[in-house]
Amino acid sequence: MQKGKFITIDGVEGAGKSTQIDFICNYLDSKGINVILTREPGGTELGEKIRDILLSTDTKSMHADTELLLMFAARNEHINTKIVPALENGDWVLSDRFTDSSYAYQGAGRGLDIERIAQLEKWVLQDFTPDMTLLLDVPVELGMSRVESRGKKDRIELENIEFFNRVRDGYISRSRKFPNRIKLIDSAKNIEHTTEQIKAVLDSL
Numbered sequence: 001m002q003k004g005k006f007i008t009i010d011g012v013e014g015a016g017k018s019t020q021i022d023f024i025c026n027y028l029d030s031k032g033i034n035v036i037l038t039r040e041p042g043g044t045e046l047g048e049k050i051r052d053i054l055l056s057t058d059t060k061s062m063h064a065d066t067e068l069l070l071m072f073a074a075r076n077e078h079i080n081t082k083i084v085p086a087l088e089n090g091d092w093v094l095s096d097r098f099t100d101s102s103y104a105y106q107g108a109g110r111g112l113d114i115e116r117i118a119q120l121e122k123w124v125l126q127d128f129t130p131d132m133t134l135l136l137d138v139p140v141e142l143g144m145s146r147v148e149s150r151g152k153k154d155r156i157e158l159e160n161i162e163f164f165n166r167v168r169d170g171y172i173s174r175s176r177k178f179p180n181r182i183k184l185i186d187s188a189k190n191i192e193h194t195t196e197q198i199k200a201v202l203d204s205l
């Protein structure tokens with residue numbers, strides 16, 4: 001039986017997820033909540049190996065279905081060996097990205113059939129779903145400009161602007177489909193403005 005809460009944070013590149021994760025962990029900690037931070041793809045030893053395959057530019061080509069299946073393979077390991085045991089232990093889990101990324105990147109971005117993603121989700125997750133998803137929204141060009149100084153791009157970051165605009169639209173349409181779970185956060189202004197909105201939705205949880 002699940003005792004802790006499962007929170008996910010999602011959005012396009014440069015939306016500010018990593019920046020806000022620090023705040024969320026400290027805020028929950030200040031409330032006496034033990035929070036386990038994890039990420040996708042990855043989060044487990046096997047998942048991190050799959051992440052390397054997925055994001056490395058040494059991977060010269062990958063069929064879109066393979067990309068989707070690898071995301072869900074890593075997720076299956078993640079849920080069963082890390083997330084669910086932590087929740088059952090009474091901890092809260094914060095995941096940097098989760099299944100909404102697959103709908104946005106492989107669905108809206110790559111153009112894979114949403115129904116097939118839903119079938120995989122049903123198979124791997126059954127009815128398991130985050131208690132709350134923080135969707136950090138930023139115009140794609142602004143997000144890109146924030147991460148540009150990092151230099152070398154990973155395999156997915158090499159996609160063009162049209163791809164990321166489809167990803168962003170995919171996220172927004174998911175937030176409209178699941179308004180109770182997915183909280184749309186405007187992350188286009190300064191860091192403090194984003195943090196204030198996140199604090200308000202965490203308080204509601």
Ligand code: T5A
Nearest residue numbers: 014015016017018019040041071101102105146156190191
């Ligand atoms: N993926 C993942 C899929 O395709 N399908 C899936 O199912 C899953 C799970 C993973 C990749 O995998 C793909 C999606 C991704 O392409 P990742 O590790 O999650 O990648 O990394 P990114 O999304 O690339 O993370 P980024 O680091 O690019 O973005 P963040 O974490 O959102 O941004 P952050 O916090 O590092 O901020 C970037 C810069 O902006 C500044 C920060 O200080 C930092 O310098 N910043 C702001 N500046 C001004 N105002 C604000 N409000 C700011 N917020 C942050």
